[in-house]
Amino acid sequence: MPNDLQVFVPAPDRPAPLDSTGVVGWIRKNLFQDIPNTLMTILGAYILFVVVGAVLNWAIFNAVWSANSRRECLDAVGRSGACWPGVFVWFENLIYGLYPKDQVWRINVGFLALVLWMVPLWMPRVVSKVAIGLSAVALYPLLASYFFLGGDKGIIWTALIAAGLTGLIWVWATALSETFKGKTIGVLVVDSLGQADADEARQRLTRRLATLAVFIVACLIISSLSFVEVRTRFWGGLFLTLVISGIGITFSLPAGIMLALGRRSNLPVIAMFSTLFIELFRSVPLVTILFMFNTMLPLFMPAGTEVNQLLRAIVAVCLFAAAYMAEIIRGGLQAIPKGQYEAADALGLTYWQTTSQVVLPQALKIMIPAIVGNFIGLFKDTTLVSIIGLFDLMNMARAIGEDTNWLGLFIEPFFVVSMIYFVFCFAMSSYSIGLEKKLAAGRDR
């Protein structure tokens, strides 16, 4: 029975005692808690000071920033300072390889096209992001390959390239229409041509005619372009590294998914072949696979066929990456509880519907850190193509040291190349951590 209740007055919060919190408290706890800890702090500070100091001294304070040859650098500071002019002179080669300097703009436009293609993925009001992503995978390579390779084009090739260009136009039309008008581009076209009330068949016809019109315009544009052929022999540097890893990454994910599904399949023949492929490619070093494709592919092909050396390396890298990706995805598939499959069965979904709508989205989400880790590994592994003679970023760095003006210049180009690799890899792993956090928000309440 309630009687007169006293009102409880909570005591005020007091600030914590000074030596246990705040900056002083943090320093005491993390750096100087007891004697061994204090010694470790001194040791750690010493290591940092020495290493960072040495690097800064060499790279900045003692470095030579302008010279005409390595001899001049050595005369000026000896080995205690970096000789950066060599790297500056060769910098464009580090990025573009031996690509003719007057055609380098094609590479820039090609990569710019990729950036443009991907920008809508970050626009908040765009809905068709999956379609845009898939179009990037399927159609961008067609457009980019013409920009990078150039050369003569027949009718079929022109049509394919035009398809690529059409894709880009479609992507931006979709992005703009969804952002500003809130409708998909198909609906917008139909509406603006006054067909909003027509039946489904007519609307579809209108959309297809519109696409055809754009395609024809694209064909005309492409036909008018005439790019000099730059053979893959001249591709090199960061450009080549990005091409190889880009193709590898794009191929390995769908191929890995198919292999993982195959390995878990109930059909024994498919399971056996998938398992054999995966186990073989995962057991052997990438070098052996590259060698095998490089030296043995001419033996495997009918006499007289010429297979481009870059293509051989790309095939090797793709198959290798697919096998590793397959195991990662298989791990994700195994983590899906049986109840999900049973629920999908009960709802009457087919195998492919279950896989694509229920199982794969969950499996991929769980394995994002491992998948991105695999991409990072793939990016680093592209250095191995230098062993079979391709001029990737690392080999270009070595080539600088063979220029007569800069003979023996080794550490400086390698330093720059290491920084480039570090920036790419670190960015990818930070992105994966951020992506993981964002997607986990949907999981934990």
Added chain:
Amino acid sequence: MAITETGRNSDARSRFSRALYDARIRAIVLQVLTFVLVVGTLIWLTNNTMVNLQARNMSADFGFLDVSAGFGIGFTLIPYQEGDTYLRVFFVGIMNTLLVAVVAIVFATILGLIVGLARLSNNWIIGVVARSYIEVMRNTPLLLQIIAWYFGVFNLLPRPRDSVEILNGLVLNNRGFYLPAPVPETGFAILMWVLLTSVIGAIALHIWAGRRLEKTGKAFPSILSGIAIVIVVPTLAYAFLGQPLSWDVPVLQGFNYVGGMSVPPSFCALIVALSVYTSCFIAEIVRSGIQSVSKGQLEAAGALNLPANWTLRRVVLPQAMRVIIPPLISQYLNVTKNSSLAIAIGFPDLVSVWMNTSLNQSGRAIPIVAMTMGFYCAVSLSVSAIMNVYNKRVQLKER
């Protein structure tokens, strides 16, 4: 197939059987098609290969293994002369690969353990140093590191006359790393037996101490005693037997060092790069293994007043090891596979000596590639099999 069917009974049954028939037929057709496609492609490739080999007058059999190889190898663990057979070259390559793998694994594990524990440290600066080390070394390609260590460090070492002498007998110069070689003398065999007996004795002591702990509850420092026995007893025997082990110390004679054993600079670069690179991954494995033991376990052990060393041995380590061992073994396999990068700096490992040099000399591409792949497959698959056995044994028993 819709759930509600308004067909008559026989209609429904025939529809059902058609669907089942269909699914099974589909499965069989798909498998047959896949089989035909894969095997067909293999047959086509083999056919091409046969044709091409004949055109170049090469054969694809293993007969060449008895033929003399005709080239020298810069570094071998087993004795090798220039006229030895190709088969011997294969074994030399395997031994070199395994040597690199084992040495790199040892260093990588020690380094990885230190860095992993540093990463977990309460001390902020040590944690920062460890994290920076891991991020920098992990995000740079291994091949880049190997070449950097070789061309940037070990190749730039001074010539033998101006060598860097670390200790008396440990010498570094641009021809390699020199160490004293052990020379067994009379009585050395007895010393080895003494060593073996001490090890067995230490193990026996450990077992006895365990039994005593169970019976009386009193602990005995069997691990420390065991280590002491294995060190002290052979040392006493060594002195007593008149020091039956001498050392062939490398000595500078003229332009070069003579005596002792040596490893080429490419070996040093390979080991250092592999160890540093792999240690980052091992550090992360160690860290996640230790962090996988939930705080509640430590709190429970603390609340029970279990002494700290026993908490580590009986509560934390058994649970952490379950999480650490599988990825750790996987990293060891990676080291073995990555040793193949030796070819970039000229160290004669299996790929360099067999898949490159021997293949170019003999032209027997198919058997050579098959043997190389066979070796790596054998190593990978046997290690995987052992891992599966281990995993099954240590699995936590659940409902």
Added chain:
Amino acid sequence: MTKPGRMIEIVKLNKWFGQFHVLKDVSLSVREGEKFIICGPSGSGKSTLIRCINQLETHQEGSIVVDGVEVDPKGRNHREVRSRIGMVFQNFNLFPHLSVLDNCTLTPRLGLEMPKAEAEEIAMTHLSRVGIAEQALKYPLQLSGGQQQRVAIARALCVKPKIMLFDEPTSALDPEMIKEVLDVMVELAEGGMTMICVTHEMGFARQVADKVIFMDQGEIVETNEPNAFFSNPRFDRSADFLSHIL
């Protein structure tokens, strides 16, 4: 120094997590054989309070004396303090790689230097007491939640504590298993054990408690006999809390 018969004496305990003042001037006195229930809304500091008693958390101000031993604020004498206290956790915290019997005999054998046979005998006695003797060779993850918690209680009893602390022992259990654990705790209480229990189980409190302590926002709001507390709370906060849980 404790007054005669005082098992636990807490005087003006203050604790901060960083700048967050989580325990404010808490004072408490427990005599031998007394059973205290601590209740309150989440975030009130109840778990933190009992974790300070056995030094799983350290305090910055105030004093805690357990059976004559002062708990060091920097946590340096935890072995002495914890030898007198047993604790049962919300998440059981059993060692999953050891069998039930090994869970119970681990500390007696390695910490108290007991021979294995003697440790197992004592363990079986306690396991029978909590009604789980037949599961002695099973592993924790093979048991239900209620069974695991009973094992946890037996494990804590095997090291002969004078005081038992319970940190929401039934909050992680499915409803049908709560009773089996509470029955064990009631039997333990009737055997004369000094107990401090953080719980929401008010039926248990009425049955067993000598005092009920209500905490809110780091302070003790009121301390009273269970019947008086439940029927006649003195403060508005207590009444509010009771109206939500009863």
